[in-house]
Amino acid sequence: MKIAPEITYRNVEKTVAIDSLIQEKIDKLERVCNYISSCHVAVEKTHDRPSSGSPYRVRIDITVPPGQEIVADSNPGETNQYVDVDTVIRDAFGMAQRQLRELARQQRDSDKSKDNNQADDTTGLVTKVFREQGYGFIKTLDGQDIYFHRNSVLHDDFDRIEVGTGVRFFAEEGEKGLQASTVQIVDKPGHRVNESNQTLIEPPLGWEE
Template identity: 65%
Template sequence: MKIPVEISYRGVEKTDTIETLIDEKVAKLEKFCNYLNSCHIAVEKIHDRPRSGSPYRVRIDITVPPSHELVAESNPAEQNQYVELDRVIRDAFSKAERQVKELSRQQRDSDQAKSGAAQDTEALVVRLFPEQDYGFLKTLDGEEIYFHRNSVLHNDFERLAVGTGVRYSAIEDDQGPRATTVQIVDKPGANVGKSDINLVEPPLGWE
């Protein structure tokens, strides 16, 4: 699922070529981390006639669950040769890519260290916030687990409803438990997989 992307322009004409390049670069970022929350790109022209370098500056702000903010910026002002806008965009995304790769690696290492491998567990969807692209699961012991749209397998976020049975893998973050994968097992009113959880009559503690 493509993450929400906001692009702002200042002193730069918006063109299909720029939009296509940015879309390609964002899609590449998602390959390294498929649970990015948002991405804002600011494309600016800060000089009219620079003697060298580039008149353009590109800044990329990315948010990653649970509360990470990554910033990458490119304004090659020190280079002798004039630098076109597309090269500045590519340079900014190259810096963002390195940060996303590193954060993703750190989170994977943390996942393995904390859980040794996330265990698949069954739960119900108890709260959904479609406009904000996230929701909460509830386990048999009453624990609530945060999940983001990008964690739902097969792009099935739109199929979720309160009461949907799922199987998930989770890790513990600074902000609490977070599901890294969520897979639909059954819609409301059916059984969850091969377990004895009946979604019509939830066990004590489920809301």
């Protein structure tokens, strides 16, 4: 995740058990979608001593490149029994997980459609990889060097990336300028980044297949 998860409590005592449950659920979300940009979880108590339903509300706001936002809001109304905060948290994260799965499916379908139509995306060649620090740089067709982080690489493929790897990605504004998101490997090092007969970007100096 590009930005550390933010968890806020309003009229609810923060406990180790609640915090651990939320962290566990966030980890599961990242297994569903490993390129989440940010996640904000708000836990609040809206009223005291209800005869039924729940006094708790949990809202989860998630952003996913390129500019997608997911909101999951759980605030059980009148039910036959009291609903505790753990149950409301689980319910909210269940909503978020279903939405993330659907978004990931739509993005995969979109990628397949683009591949089938040989659509032109933003493509480039990896020119620098700092594996221990978890980031690198991509050179675009117009010669720009764009930063990318390991969390932006789809399918946990950061460790497969080498200098010369062809990638497709979205460019978006970050805190320090343009950066790549949803980075996807499209060809092995030193080869073409699509099926045409033209090499879009020359391999870096010193590159040997």
